[in-house]
Structures are given as structure tokens and as C-alpha cells.
Amino acid sequence: xxxxxxxxxxxxxxxxxxxxxxxxxxxxxxxxxxxxxxxxxxxxxxxxxxxxxxxxxxxxxxxxxxxxxxxxxxxxxxxxxxxxxxxxxxxxxxxxxxxxxxxxxxxxxxxxxxxxxxxxxxxxxxxxxxxxxxxxxxxxxxxxxxxxxxxxxxxxxxxxxxxxxxxxxxxxxxxxxxxxxxxx
Amino acid sequence: xxxxxxxxxxxxxxxxxxxxxxxxxxxxxxxxxxxxxxxxxxxxxxxxxxxxxxxxxxxxxxxxxxxxxxxxxxxxxxxxxxxxxxxxxxxxxxxxxxxxxxxxxxxxxxxxxxxxxxxxxxxxxxxxxxxxxxxxxxxxxxxxxxxxxxxxxxxxxxxxxxxxxxxxxxxxxxxxxxxx
Numbered sequence: 134x135x136x137x138x139x140x141x142x143x144x145x146x147x148x149x150x151x152x153x154x155x156x157x158x159x160x161x162x163x164x165x166x167x168x169x170x171x172x173x174x175x176x177x178x179x180x181x182x183x184x185x186x187x188x189x190x191x192x193x194x195x196x197x198x199x200x201x202x203x204x205x206x207x208x209x210x211x212x213x214x215x216x217x218x219x220x221x222x223x224x225x226x227x228x229x230x231x232x233x234x235x236x237x238x239x240x241x242x243x244x245x246x247x248x249x250x251x252x253x254x255x256x257x258x259x260x261x262x263x264x265x266x267x268x269x270x271x272x273x274x275x276x277x278x279x280x281x282x283x284x285x286x287x288x289x290x291x292x293x294x295x296x297x298x299x300x301x302x303x304x305x306x307x308x309x310x311x312x313x314x315x316x317x
Numbered sequence: 318x319x320x321x322x323x324x325x326x327x328x329x330x331x332x333x334x335x336x337x338x339x340x341x342x343x344x345x346x347x348x349x350x351x352x353x354x355x356x357x358x359x360x361x362x363x364x365x366x367x368x369x370x371x372x373x374x375x376x377x378x379x380x381x382x383x384x385x386x387x388x389x390x391x392x393x394x395x396x397x398x399x400x401x402x403x404x405x406x407x408x409x410x411x412x413x414x415x416x417x418x419x420x421x422x423x424x425x426x427x428x429x430x431x432x433x434x435x436x437x438x439x440x441x442x443x444x445x446x447x448x449x450x451x452x453x454x455x456x457x458x459x460x461x462x463x464x465x466x467x468x469x470x471x472x473x474x475x476x477x478x479x480x481x482x483x484x485x486x487x488x489x490x491x492x493x494x495x496x497x
Contacts, residue, residue: 137484144483150461175487182436183455191350195364199342202372209331209378 134162139169140176147180323387330378338375345388346371348457349395355452356399358441359406366402370395393467396449403445439489447482454479 134142142159145151151159163169323344329337349370354363374381374391381390440448453459453467461479465472 140484140487141480144480175491176483179436179483179487179490180455182433183451185433186355186436186456188347188351188456189354189363191346191367192360192364195350195367196342196346198364199346199368199371200339202368203335203338203342203375206372207376208333208335209376 134158136169136172139172143173143176144180147177324383327378327381327383327387330375338378341387341391342371345391348388349392352392352452352457353395353399355440355456356396356445356449357403357406362402362406363399366395366398369398373398389463389467393469396453396467400445400449435490435493436486439486439493442489443482443485447478447485450475450479451482451486 139159139162142151142155146156146159163173323341326337326340330341346367350363350367353366353370354360357363357366370391373394381387440451443451449468450464453464459467461472461475464475464479468475470478
């Protein structure tokens, strides 16, 4: 065993990365050859001394220097961080998703545009935004659900609060719904 | 836990809360300075490297990828700053000469044993990239993989570099008449 190999195995043993067969090889070599014991002792001592080196505490004035430098630094902008691990959608999704989305929208709009399909509206109970705005059933495409206080447009669905004239969106925020009870 | 906390602080900082970054400085000022000091061998350079690391990290915080540890990111910046400072410095300052006055920072913890003094001087004789892997391995206790990530070099290179660094360290100590 040459010295490079010996040193490599000695350090691997110290690091805990030595393989069992390498350890057996090293121990057999050290048992047969007493001379490398000196190298073993040196390496062990160096490793111990290196591990004993203390972490150095920063001088107290460093913090003030960092604070001063940060005060003059350019503030970071809130751009979204890069996401290198994201995977692109499979090809079939790219090809069929737009078509599927178009079909879904078409069917939904068609359904909402025909009261005979979407069901009648109980106008006597519709005291909310649609009633206030005088919207036609077709325009508002209201699908009064089981509760008369729930109204749906083609794009969103909200619950009307008569006390504060606020329409709380149930599906997704809709500024038209909140601000413009007139537009529903 | 610290990682989640870091993520929250970074988010706050990106929303405009500058003081959230102060918390990150509190957390990592010590480890960054310690590594920078061991790499540069100079208190003044280590302070510069640490300060630059925080300023660079702050200004580029929006480029930080939260899938990684913030500590690894800023630590890499500090190591690069330290190596850059060492490269710029023409003459390496002897550790003993740069020791601050008693009672100030590192002076208090400089060891007294002769062996450790020899070892520190021998460390400063190593080329910076060899010294850096020794610091990361022995002072910080990083694994080969972590060192590879920090220095952006292959793990195999870390192993060979560390082997050479340790070998040279032993040679320097033997030449100096200090056979441990």
C-alpha cells in the first residue's frame, strides 16, 4: 500500500466514510507494517486539532456596519422566484385542454342562456341584486339555488346580504358582483 | 423549522418589511463571519466579506429560490466573497498580526496551545480553495455533498481537493518541525 492510499484510508476512517473491506485492508496493513503508525498518529492529531478549532465570534461593531450598509442598499423587488423544478405539462394536455375548456364554456353558456333548461326563477323571492338591477333572467342567467338569497351570474355565484347591500362571492372574487349589483 | 421561519422572513422582506431581514442577520451573522474569518485569516476581511454577503443577499433576495435553504444560499455568497477578497489581497496578513486587541471579538477565543497556533498558520499557508474545503469540512461539519453544493463543484472534486488539502497541511506541519 503506498502512502497516498494509506492517507486516503486513514482520513476515510476518520470521516466515517470508509467501506468495511477498506477498513479490513487498512487494519491488516497497519498490523503488518508498524512504520505507518507514525502517519496514522499525525493524521489523527491533525484531525482532532482541526475539529477543535473554535468558531470565531464576530466583533460587536460588525452588526452596526451591516445595518448601515443595508440602510443604503437597494430594496429587493417582489418578483416571483424561479422554479427550476417545475415540469411542463404533457403534450396531450397541451393539445386537448383548450378544446375541453372551450366545450365546457360553450355548454355552460348555452345552458344558462335558456331559462327552460336552467329552470325558472322565483321572482317573488328574488329581492337581491338581480331584482334591484332589473336584470332579465336571460342576462343574469340567475340560477336561484335553494336559497333565494343566492344568485349566480354566468361567471360567478354570490350570496346577497340585504343589510349592507353586499354580495359575497362563493366561487371566486368578482368585482362586478361586489360593486355593481346593478350589473348582475 | 428554521427553514420555514426563514421562508416567512424572506416573504415579509419581499413585501417591503426591511426589518424582517434583520432577523436573518441575527441568525447568520456569526456562522458567516466565522467561516469568512477562517478563509481570509483576517478580521477586517472577514467583516467585509460578511457585510457584502448580507447586502448582496438582500438586494438579490427576489432571485432566491425557496426550494433551497436560505442558509446555504447566503453561506455560498459569503464563501465566494471571502475567496474573492483573498484573491484581491496581495500579501496575506499573518493571523497573529491581525489579532484584534484583547477583549474585542475573536481575541478572546484565540487558542493558546502551541499546536493550534501552528495549525492555524499552516492553514493560512494553504491555497484559498484548499483552505476553504478544510474550513467547511472541519469547522462547519458540512458533508461532501453539502460542500459540493456550496462551492458548486462536483462531489468528486470536493473529495480530491480535501485529500490534497489535508496532505499539504501535514507536509507543512512536518516541514515546520511540528510533527503532531
